[in-house]
Amino acid sequence: MGSNREIADFIAAVLLEHGLDAEAASVRGLRSLEGWDAVVLGSALYAAHWQRDANRFVTRNREALAARRVWVFxxxxxxxxxxxxxxxxxxNAAEILAGVPYEGHRTFGGRLTPDAEGVDxxxxxxxxxxxxxxxxxxxxxxxxxxRALTT
Ligand SMILES: Cc1cc2nc3c(=O)[nH]c(=O)nc-3n(C[C@H](O)[C@H](O)[C@H](O)COP(=O)(O)O)c2cc1C
Known part of the structure; x- marks a missing residue:
């Protein structure tokens, strides 16, 4: 419903402010991690589960992720x-990320708007x-x- 995407956009903006090259991307359209040294990967929780797209992305890119610095939210x-x-x-997120040595996990609150699609x-x-x-x-x-990426 867009709130996780906004968090990703904001994280990318903060990284850019700190002089790093950063881009927020939906994992759905992302085919390769070529050219990127680090990944900040996040999913919203639905019924206490990370979303299927995150699962598919990690499964497809497990080796590439294991070769990079990874943070998770x-x-x-x-x-x-x-x-x-x-x-x-x-x-299920811990299971999805098995074999990917990430450097930290944070939980951030979400957003639920009553008029969003599918909200009944x-x-x-x-x-x-x-x-x-x-x-x-x-x-x-x-x-x-x-700071971790620049020191
Ligand atoms: C059907 C539904 C199920 C949800 N289940 C959970 C849940 O199990 N645990 C939780 O913490 N949040 C849950 N949430 C809250 C969402 O994670 C939160 O609204 C999040 O910001 C949605 O992200 P998105 O806008 O990127 O889709 C649920 C929301 C909906 C609409």
Whole structure:
């Protein structure tokens, strides 16, 4: 529904601010990691699972990822306090990433808008509506990645 993409765009913007070459891309259209030294990979949580596209991407690029520096994030908890507590990575995400030595995982809050496509009454009854993303926390994390890549 676009909120994870916005986090990716923001991380890329922070990396650019720090003088790195960075680009946010949907894994759906990404065929190769050629030319990139590092990857920041994120998925939203749906029913406590990382999304299928992330699974397919990692499966296709496992060796290429293992040869690069990798950071990982999840967006999902529709709750700022839970997101700030930095929940452990979802079991299926840990499974997907087996063999990819990533340098850190962070959980960032998600966003649920009532009028988004596919959001029905039942989802609205069982999930919190709102934008729970903490841009300060995301900026700090992205800046720490930039520092790790430049020192
Ligand atoms: C059908 C549905 C199921 C969801 N399941 C979970 C979940 O199990 N755990 C969670 O933390 N967030 C869950 N969320 C919240 C989403 O992860 C959150 O809205 C996220 O920001 C969506 O990302 P996107 O806009 O990139 O699709 C769910 C949202 C929807 C609409």
């Amino acid at each position: 999840t967006s999902g908890p529709l709750d700022r306090t839970l997101a700030a507590a930095n929940l452990p990575i979802a079991p 009454e039942q989802i609205l009854r069982t999930h919190a509506v709102g934008d729970f993303r903490d841009w300060t926390a995301i900026r700090e994390w992205a800046a720490s990645i930039a």
